[in-house]
Amino acid sequence: MKLTVVGGGSTYTPELVDGFARLRDTLPVEELVLVDPAAGRLELVGGLARRIFARQGHPGRIVTTSDLDRGVEGADAVLLQLRVGGQAAREQDETWPLECGCVGQETTGAGGLAKALRTVPVVLDIAERVRRTNPDAWIIDFTNPVGIVTRALLKAGHKAVGLCNVAIGLQRKFAARLGVMPAEVHLDHVGLNHLTWETGVRLGGPSGADVLPKLLADHGDTIAADLRLPRPVLDRLGVVPSYYLRYYYAHDEVVRELSTKPSRAAEVAAMERQLLDMYADPALDEKPALLARRGGAFYSEAAVDLAASLLGDGGSAYQVVNTLNQGTLPFLPADAVIEVQAAVSRQGATPLPVPAVDPLYAGLMANVTAYEDLALDAALRGGRDRVFKALLAHPLIGQYEYAEALTDRLIAHNREHLAWA
Template sequence: MKAAILGGGGVRTPLLIHGLVHAAGLRGLSEVMLFDADEARTEMIAALGREIVQRAGASVRIGVSTDLAAVAEGAGVVFNSIRVGGITARAADEQVAMAHGLAGQETTGPGGVAMALRTIPVTLMHAATVERVAPRAWFLNFTNPAGLITQALLEHSGVRAVGICDTPIELFHRIAGALGAQVQEMEFDYAGLNHLGWVRQVRLRGEDVTKRLLRDETRLRAVYPDTTFDPELMQALGLIPSEYLFFYYRQRRALANQMRAGASRGGEIAQLNVELFQQLGRVDSAHGLDIYKNYLRRRNASYMKLETEAGSVFGDSGHTEDPFETATGYHRVAVAVLEALESDEDRTVVANVANRGAVMDLEAEDVVEVPCAISRRGVVAKPVGRLPESVRGLVLAVKAYERATIRAAVEKSGRLAELAMLEYPLIGQWDLARELLQALVQRDPEHLGYLA
C-alpha cells in the first residue's frame, strides 16, 4: 500500500511515519510519499522518516515531491495535514484575536475562523487532484478545524473523507487513569463536534460509574493535567468536556493568561519550530531523531499550559518518556482508523463523519464527532440520540457558524464570513465580526484577500 501525506513537511510527520511503519494491522505498506510546498524542510523530515524505517528493519520507501498528482497517484490512503500560511499565520491570527479581546487559538475563535477560510479553498483544490488520480483512496483529514474541513470535503468534493483527531481518545485515557483502570476495560458515551465534545457516560467493566466519578472531586481533577476545569463545572453539566471547551467555558481566563504570558501558543511553537529545524540542519538523521523526540517532549509537556497557567514551552520538559511509544497521540488515532478500515470486523473509533441521524439534533449532512463503526465496508456513525440540553444550543450555534464559513469560502464572500462570525458564540457581534475580518485579511492578504 502507498500512503501520501499532504503537508508532509509538518513537524508531526515523523510521528505518523513511525505509527504507519510499526502498525501490526496494516497490510503491505510499501511507500510513504510526502507533499509540501517547502521542499527543503520536507527533505529534513523525510530523512527522519528514513531513519525510523531503517531502525524498524522495514522495507518502506520515503519519498518527497512538490507534485501533488505524483504523490497521490495510486495511494490507498491520503493523510491531509496541511497548514496554509504555516505556523506564522497561526501566530498572526492569535495576535489579532488577542488585540480584539478574545483568546488566541488556532481552531476556536477568530483563529479558527481564519484557519478555516484560508484552508478550505486549498484543501478542495487538493481533493480534486486526489479524486482524479486516486479515486478509491481514503482521505483522512487531520487539518484543523478538522470537523469543519471534513464537512467542506464531503459537501464539495468526491473524496472518501473521514476527519480524525486525537482529543477524544486522549480524554478517554485520562478518565481511565483517574479511575485507576485500563481504557480497554471501559466504554465511553461521547458526542459533539470536533473540539466541542463531551463524555456523557462512563462504564467500567459494564457498570455505569458516571455519577460516582462526577461526585469525586479528586478524581475529576485528575482527569486533566492542569486546572482546565473546576469540578463544580463538570458537576453542573453532568458531563466531562473535552479540553477545547476551555476556550468556551473559560474564555476570559484563557485571554488573561495569554496576556500575562505576553504570547500565544502559536507564537511560542513558531520559535520552537525554528529551533528544531536549525538543529536538524546541523546533524545527521540518526542524531536528528533524538533532537526530534526532545522537541516533542517539550511541546507535549507544555500543551495548554500557556492558556491555563500562563506557562511556557521553553526549557527542559523534564519528561523522559519516548513520545513515539505513548498510548495516545496523533499517530495512534491515525493507525487505529486505518487498521479499522482494513478489518473485516467493525471496530469502534471516534471520528468526524456525516451525521446521517446519529445526533438527532443536527442535519444528515452535518459532520459530527461520535463513535463510529469502521471496517473495510466503510465508516458509519453510531446513533447517540439527542444532545443534553445544557450543550445542545452551543452545538447548534457552532454548527451554523461552520456551515456559513464553508459557504463563505466556496462563494468567496466576505459578507458570509462576517455572518459566520456573527453566528459564532465566541464572537457573536456584527461590528466585532467586521473588524476581525478586516484585521485578519490585512495580516494575510495572500490567503484571505479573496474575502476583501
C-alpha cells in the first residue's frame, strides 16, 4: 500500500507518522511519500518520520519529494494537509476582519473565505494531477475549510472524503469521562464542518443507550469550560456544540478577546520554529510533547481509520466524515457537504440516518450552507461581487457595510493568490 501526504513538510506530519507506525496492523503502509515544495522543512520532517518508523519497528519506506506528480503516482490514497500562503496568510486572516468588528479566524467568517479562495484552485489542480496518474486513488482532505474544499473536489467528480479531528477529539474526551474505551462511544454528530452538535452520545453503537443527559449532568462544568461557554447554555440546549460554535453564540465577546491578544497564527508560528529545531536533532525519534499544543489532536487515528476503511476489504466501519448530503438532512441541498456519522467502505462514505434536527441548528446549517455555495462560486470563478455576496451571506457578517469593507481588505491581503484580482 502506498500513501502520499501532500503538505508532508507540515509540523503536523510526525503526528500522522506516529499513527501510521503504531497502527500498522490496521493500515499496513509499505510506502509513505511526503510531498512539499519547502525542501528544507521537508527534509527535517522526513528525517524524523524515518526515525519514528525505525524506533517502532515499522518496515515501511518513507520517501520525500518536491515533485507532486512523482509523489502521487501509484498512490492508493492521497492525504491533503496544505496551507496556501503559510502561517503569514493565516496571520492576516485572523487580524484584518477584526478591523471591521468581525471574528478573525482561519476557517470561518471572512478569514475562512479568504482561505477558501486561496486553497480551492490549488487543491483542484492537485486532484486533477492525481486523477491523471492514478484515477482510482482516494483523496482524503484535511485541508481547511474542509467542507468547502471537499465540496469542490466532489463537484469536480473526484473520489474524495473530508476529515476533521473535532469529532474524534470529543469521542476521546467523553470516553475518558465515562470510563469506557473510545471504540464504545458512538456520537450522534450532525452539522457542517466546524458547525456541529453532538445530539446524542451512545454506548456500543448507533442503537446503543444515549448517555448524553448523564454526561451533561455529571460533567457539564468541565465540558462547558472546554468549550468556553457558560454551563447554563449547555443545560438549556441539551447538546454539546463544537467549540467553533462559540464564534456564533458569543461573537462580540470573542471579537473583544481576539482584539487584545496575539493571534493564534503568531503562537503557532513560534511553536513551529521550536518544533523544526527539535526535528533537526538526529537523536529525536518520537513526536515531541510540544506537538500536542500545535493542534490536530487524534488526527492520525482518524486518518488511519478512514484510509483503512476506504482501502480495506473488511466491510463498512462507522466514522464521522464530510461527504455529500444526498437527502440525509432534507432541509439542505443534495449536493451540500455535511459532517455526520457514515458507513465507510471501499465504495466511499454513506451517511447514517439522522433524526429530525431542531430548527435552532437546522436554520444555522442552512444559512452557512448558502454561504458555502457562494464561497465556492467565488473560489471557482472569482470576482469582487461574488466575494461580496459570500461575505454578506455569512451569519457572522450579514451587514452590507461590513461586507464591503471586508471585501476590500480580503482582496488587498490576498491579491498574490487570486488569479483574477
